[in-house]
Amino acid sequence: MRIKGPTTNRVRRHEAEEPARSGVYAPTAILPAPPPPPSRPPRSLGDLSTAPAEDIVSVTADHFSQSEALKRKQRGSMRALLGHLSTFPGDTWQERWEASGHDGGRPVGDAAGDNRPLRTKLNCATGQAFALRLVRPTLLGFRCNRFFHYSPWFRGVAQDPLLEEFCRRADLLPMSQARRTRTKFDVCCALTVFGIDLKDLTPEALLHYAVESRRHELAGEKTSFAGTLAWPILHEMGHFPASAPVACAVPLPAGRSPSRKPSTVTSSTTVRCATCWSSTSAAARRTWTTRLCGS
Numbered sequence: 001m002r003i004k005g006p007t008t009n010r011v012r013r014h015e016a017e018e019p020a021r022s023g024v025y026a027p028t029a030i031l032p033a034p035p036p037p038p039s040r041p042p043r044s045l046g047d048l049s050t051a052p053a054e055d056i057v058s059v060t061a062d063h064f065s066q067s068e069a070l071k072r073k074q075r076g077s078m079r080a081l082l083g084h085l086s087t088f089p090g091d092t093w094q095e096r097w098e099a100s101g102h103d104g105g106r107p108v109g110d111a112a113g114d115n116r117p118l119r120t121k122l123n124c125a126t127g128q129a130f131a132l133r134l135v136r137p138t139l140l141g142f143r144c145n146r147f148f149h150y151s152p153w154f155r156g157v158a159q160d161p162l163l164e165e166f167c168r169r170a171d172l173l174p175m176s177q178a179r180r181t182r183t184k185f186d187v188c189c190a191l192t193v194f195g196i197d198l199k200d201l202t203p204e205a206l207l208h209y210a211v212e213s214r215r216h217e218l219a220g221e222k223t224s225f226a227g228t229l230a231w232p233i234l235h236e237m238g239h240f241p242a243s244a245p246v247a248c249a250v251p252l253p254a255g256r257s258p259s260r261k262p263s264t265v266t267s268s269t270t271v272r273c274a275t276c277w278s279s280t281s282a283a284a285r286r287t288w289t290t291r292l293c294g295s
Helices: 051-064 066-083 093-100 108-112 116-131 137-145 150-160 159-172 177-194 203-215 229-236 274-279 282-292
Strands: none
Touching: 051 066, 051 116, 051 150, 066 093, 066 108, 066 116, 108 116, 116 150, 137 177, 137 203, 150 159, 150 282, 159 177, 159 229, 177 203, 177 229, 203 229
């Protein structure tokens, strides 16, 4: 029996009594994107962008060397690099660097030809020029050059307490020294190519670094990503927002080719929350982080 009454078949929509709170349903998907250029680029040892070559040579020797013998060696290496860059047009060292074409993947050491001692000097000076923020290379321009001890160089110049805390935590990772070193290198490399301090490194920026490293096959393997071990440390430090995934873990769905890169990281890809990560056993962390590295 249908109850009669003053009703109609029309559906009436009513306005909400109070507006919905903003941010409650904000998506957690993260898209890879480089960070915006900082208003004040990091210059721990001063702005050397237009400094005379000999001033840069002196700063390099005084900062990276202790003995007079090592300082002479450092001066010779930096003079060789700056002499090479001086052959290209530009008002700043950055402009000369960009005009040199090394950002396209041509190592600076190639300018030495068959002169192996000169190649060694150029390689060393190039890494120190990056650490000094004298020039800002692209990711490919950075990684095509061969030099060692970059993280200590970079940290010594930066003198960044936040970066030191990250490195302290990285040294506690339950894995090989090589992987702990690579974790610190990934962050120092990302800060170099983005021209920022750690405080300006966002999840989107680190994901962009990871994707670009894989695209250029710089992560060690074609199916792995750079920065995967750095991500949970930064999340645990509270550097990344709580809405960000706790790990840069991007599982490949069935049928997807490993050569395809993901375009987003969402909270659904997270396999452990921050609390679980901090309370997980060392063996479990080692198994998980090994899986993240793709090996």
